[in-house]
Amino acid sequence: MAAEAETSELPKIVAEPPRVPPASPIKRSRIGDLPMRVIYRILAGTAAVTVAAVAALVGFLSSGSTDSSDRPGGEPPGQIAAPSAAAPSSGPSSPPPSAAASSAASPTASPTAGTPAPGPTPTPDGSAVTAALADPRLPGPPADRKLGRLPGKASAAKRRIKDEKSGVSLARLGKPWKSHGASPFSTKQVLPPVKGAGHRAMLVSCPVPILVQATAKDTALLAARWTLNHHPEGAEIKWTASQPVEDGWLLAYRVTYKVKGKSRSSMAAVTVIETDRAKKPALVFVTIPDAQRGRWRDITTALSSVRSL
Template identity: 55%
Template sequence: MTAEADPSDPRRTSVPRPPKPPKRSRIGDLSMRVVYRVLAVAVVLVVAAAAVVAALVFSGTSDRPGEVSSGQVAAPPAATPSPGSSPVSASPSVSPSASASVSASTTPEASASPSPSTLEGVARDRSAVVAAFADPRVPELPRDKKLARLYGKAHHKGKRVLKDRRSGVWLARLSKPWKIFGASPFSTKQVLPKVKGAPVRAMVVSCPVPIQAQRHAKDTALLAARWTLNHHPEDSRISWLASQPIKKGWLLTYKVKYKVKGKARFSVAAVAVTSSSASRPAMVFVTIPDVQRPYWRDVNTVVSSIKPK
């Protein structure tokens, strides 16, 4: 028989059980803190990827140079002044007399509208005309008045014609001492010999209008006349002689007053604009200084010979 141990026996000792290991998460042996950090990083990466995809979808084709995204319209380029023209800003306040002139230039009987073939690029507002009347060099337009016969003798033999195919207009080819000269920047050019001491050379030129065509030919002629001051001495001023309709257009005749070495001088000039087969109206411009007054009659000859084609 086996002897039972006496509980009071000092030699009998109890052995304690070992402690249970700490609980671990189900994801291997990683602690929960590490798991949370990994999940947070994953969420950030997913959000960033979604933002990139959305940006690419909404950008459309706007990432291509020179293109705009759908729904946007590029603003039209600002209008640029014609070569050699002096910029004059439209004054916010225009005198009553100037306003009256602006209104008078649009009356049905005084305005010849361009043909449908020349309406492309026509100004849609009258800001340029208002600016022209605000220019101190350009007075109010006179009432319609035909050009009188000017002093001198006509220099035109027979039916000699100069054809400006670029502008779509024919005009008289004047005889000697007039001669054909280098046309640039115009389409055609006829000149008289230079006079010593004269700041202006007599010339007859034709070309498409160098300014933006207006809805009414009279307004276009006004802006063209103002533009011709670039071919006269600085600070030249206009004094009107005649204003009249011509076939498919308008004619303005005027004096251009200026000073040479402190002495008052002037030229007789005319500008005619007319619609033609070309995409823009044609302009014929003639100017003859007072030192060559025997040739003033050629102004009548030229303007009466203009034929749009």
């Protein structure tokens, strides 16, 4: 044990270095110390205040530059309101307000200045007739000429048909004529169909389906052109008669066309009658193909029988 004590090393004594006080931390900006969310709120608030200030300034400037006519009772600068043409003068001839009001309310009061006075319905200017005469299917205006004697034998006509819608009556032709579904006409009579004729013979009445013209003759011309709708396609008119009748006008004409390349024709006529029972004149239209020329005399019988109700 003594030997071990002699050979053991003595513990080293190490002197501790003097303690140096820690350096004071570098001072940072206060902004850097703030959390980012606080900085965002400050920036957002500043932007909102700036936008509000700009909007208020723009509104103030625009309101100051607005034309005075935008305000109630304001007038545009440099303009003077013209007085109303209908305003009464301030002289002694001007009626009192109550009289003016009653005059305006009365249906017989004269119209004020600047208001067109009601007048009769204007008559057509003839443009429809001009257009019709330009149609190559018409040879031009018909010359006045009485309807001559047509071939064939007249059918018996002991009874009459009343057309209340058109305001006329006409003969009910005997056999082989018979009444038929009238639509789109008011009344309709027909002959038995003939093969190859191109269309069926018919006698119809209705209010004129075209624009009423200034004269019955012009109205009849437009009506005759309209009847081509009831003939084969490509049909053309050749006038044979144009004459006045009681309260109207009569036009007779030959209609030529082709059926399967073969030339065919029909004899046709229209009469336009003014009546007191309808707003428009009455139209009576009859057409008979050449395959039944033995019935052409019925055209004269039918048209001469037309009477106002």
